[in-house]
Amino acid sequence: MRRVTKARWGAAATSSLLVLALAACGGEGAGSGDGGEAGDGGEDVKIGVAMPTETSERWIADGDAVKSGLEELGYEVDLQFAGDDIPTQTQQIDSMITGGVDVLVIASIDGTALTSQLDAAAAANIPVISYDRLIRDSENVDFYVTFDNYAVGVAQATALLAGLGITDREGEPTGEAAGPYNVELFAGSPDDNNAGFFFQGAMDTLEPYIADGTITVPSGQTEFDQVATLRWSQEAAQKRMEDLLTSTYSGGTELHGVLSPFDGISRGIITALQGVGMGPTLEEGLPVVTGQDAEIASVKLIADGVQSSTIFKDTRKLADQAVVAAQAYVEGEEPEANDTETYDNGVKVVPSYLLEVDTVFAEDIAPLLVESGYYTQDEVDAGVTD
Ligand code: BGC
Numbered sequence: 001m002r003r004v005t006k007a008r009w010g011a012a013a014t015s016s017l018l019v020l021a022l023a024a025c026g027g028e029g030a031g032s033g034d035g036g037e038a039g040d041g042g043e044d045v046k047i048g049v050a051m052p053t054e055t056s057e058r059w060i061a062d063g064d065a066v067k068s069g070l071e072e073l074g075y076e077v078d079l080q081f082a083g084d085d086i087p088t089q090t091q092q093i094d095s096m097i098t099g100g101v102d103v104l105v106i107a108s109i110d111g112t113a114l115t116s117q118l119d120a121a122a123a124a125n126i127p128v129i130s131y132d133r134l135i136r137d138s139e140n141v142d143f144y145v146t147f148d149n150y151a152v153g154v155a156q157a158t159a160l161l162a163g164l165g166i167t168d169r170e171g172e173p174t175g176e177a178a179g180p181y182n183v184e185l186f187a188g189s190p191d192d193n194n195a196g197f198f199f200q201g202a203m204d205t206l207e208p209y210i211a212d213g214t215i216t217v218p219s220g221q222t223e224f225d226q227v228a229t230l231r232w233s234q235e236a237a238q239k240r241m242e243d244l245l246t247s248t249y250s251g252g253t254e255l256h257g258v259l260s261p262f263d264g265i266s267r268g269i270i271t272a273l274q275g276v277g278m279g280p281t282l283e284e285g286l287p288v289v290t291g292q293d294a295e296i297a298s299v300k301l302i303a304d305g306v307q308s309s310t311i312f313k314d315t316r317k318l319a320d321q322a323v324v325a326a327q328a329y330v331e332g333e334e335p336e337a338n339d340t341e342t343y344d345n346g347v348k349v350v351p352s353y354l355l356e357v358d359t360v361f362a363e364d365i366a367p368l369l370v371e372s373g374y375y376t377q378d379e380v381d382a383g384v385t386d
Contacts, residue, residue: 045075045330048096050106052133053084056232056264057385058293058315059107062132065319066105073327084231086113093117097124103326107131109231110191111345114138127329131322134193136345143335144343144352145321147313149194153201155359156259156290159309161205162361163288164257166214169359171205179214181256184244185221186237186269188261190228193345198261198292199224206259218255219248229265238268245276257288263298266291266307281305294360296375300383302362312358312368321353 047070051063059081067077078096082089089109096104097120104126108114115138121128122140130144161167166177183206188195203222209215210222221227221244229237241258249255255273260266266289273279279286282305291298291310301307325335337351344350358368369375379385 043074045073046099046101047075047077047326048093048099048101048104048106049077049079049131050089050093050096050104050108051079051081051131052089052107052109054081055084056262056293057295057297058313061315062107062319065316066131066322069319069323070326073323073330075326075330082109084109086110090114090117094120097121097126101126103127103129103329105129105131105322105326106135108133108135108192111136111193112191129322129325129329129335130350132194132318134343134345134350136193137347138345139347141345141348141350142329143325143337144350145318145325146194146343146352146354147318147357148354149197150201150342152194152292152311152313152357153198153203153261154205155201155311155357156198156261156292157202157205159290159311159359159361160202160257160259160288161209163282163290163308166209169361177214179209180216181214182218182254183215183257183259184219184241184255185217185227185259186240186261186265187224187228188265189230189232190225191230192232195228195261196224199227202259202261218253219244229261232262232264234264234268236268237265238272241269241272242275245272249276255287258290260290261292263291263293263295263307263310266298266310267301270301270307279306282308294369294374296379296385297383299360299365299369299375299380302360303365303380305362308361310360312360312364312374314355314358314372314374316374317355321355325353 049066051059053059063079067079070077080092082092086109104121111133114135118128118138118140127142128140130141132146134144135141158171162169164181165174167173187199258269260269269289288308291307294310294312298307298310328335337353339352339354343352360368370377
């Protein structure tokens with residue numbers, strides 16, 4: 001195939017002008033499968049797609065969507081999941097590089113653990129697209145596709161405030177708050193760059209309510225390092241919630257809400273709460289628990305009035321952006337960024353394409369998740385995907 005290399009990007013600018021000129025004459029655009037420079041039908045193009053884990057359904061959906069989008073362009077795809085094990089992921093990426101991939105799409109487990117893989121990719125002129133999670137401490141990350149991670153945290157905290165009745169879902173105070181409300185905080189994995197953004201967005205949103213006493217955190221655990229959850233583990237979250245219930249709430253202090261950054265963590269928290277007899281539903285006094293990813297098991301819990309909310313990140317849209325970016329590299333072009341300021345990976349600001357997210361309460365399941373075809377109503381009812 002026509003091998004795309006970083007060294008060629010300068011030349012590619014010229015050749016893409018040629019492509020444009022040809023397209024203008026022939027009425028055939030990039031990717032039209034016309035046998036021209038850009039539209040070579042993806043012949044012999046191979047893309048490596050490294051996903052962190054199959055234990056969370058969001059990453060399976062991401063992997064499948066990226067794979068099928070790339071295959072539609074005629075590219076060959078090497079899709080690997082690493083079981084949340086860092087050595088497995090580094091090995092998978094090593095073998096994608098030696099296997100001759102033309103572009104790498106990577107959702108990292110530990111964002112700081114891939115420097116030598118990225119050096120090898122750069123040496124082989126393989127563009128690297130960081131998927132959802134920013135790869136840190138390397139010059140050799142070329143592009144980042146993700147959701148607006150700070151906005152996710154803002155949305156999570158706003159959903160907590162709305163669930164408690166302190167604000168409406170837009171974050172406007174209702175004036176009906178009957179606090180103080182006792183809240184506990186959970187954050188994601190400390191080696192995932194996103195976790196800090198989520199927590200920062202959430203804490204900036206909660207801060208005024210903590211400052212004026214509407215919200216208190218009885219455990220006193222408000223620092224990221226105290227509330228982080230390594231590898232986003234559901235079991236670790238359940239254990240920490242159980243410990244908090246014992247240390248802080250066994251004397252009769254009421255718990256009203258829990259900030260949770262991910263649906264798996266939310267389910268661990270809910271199991272711990274129900275385990276001490278709370279709920280079992282919100283109506284029956286279960287604390288308000290937030291989430292993220294609209295995982296089907298949590299969507300069912302929301303429909304059943306158990307989990308309060310989640311944040312929907314449409315993985316189809318993220319996958320599309322990754323495919324568009326990969327195609328740009330294959331065609332010798334630079335992907336289009338819509339943010340060139342926010343994501344400093346410690347070495348450079350990585351040009352990014354950010355997508356928006358939606359908050360899901362029970363009333364939003366039909367319009368946002370079912371009508372858009374993300375899930376069927378049967379899947380929501382069953383709490384599993386087909
Ligand atoms: C993703 C979240 C996800 C979490 C756990 C983060 O990097 O952005 O959507 O909930 O990982 O898988």
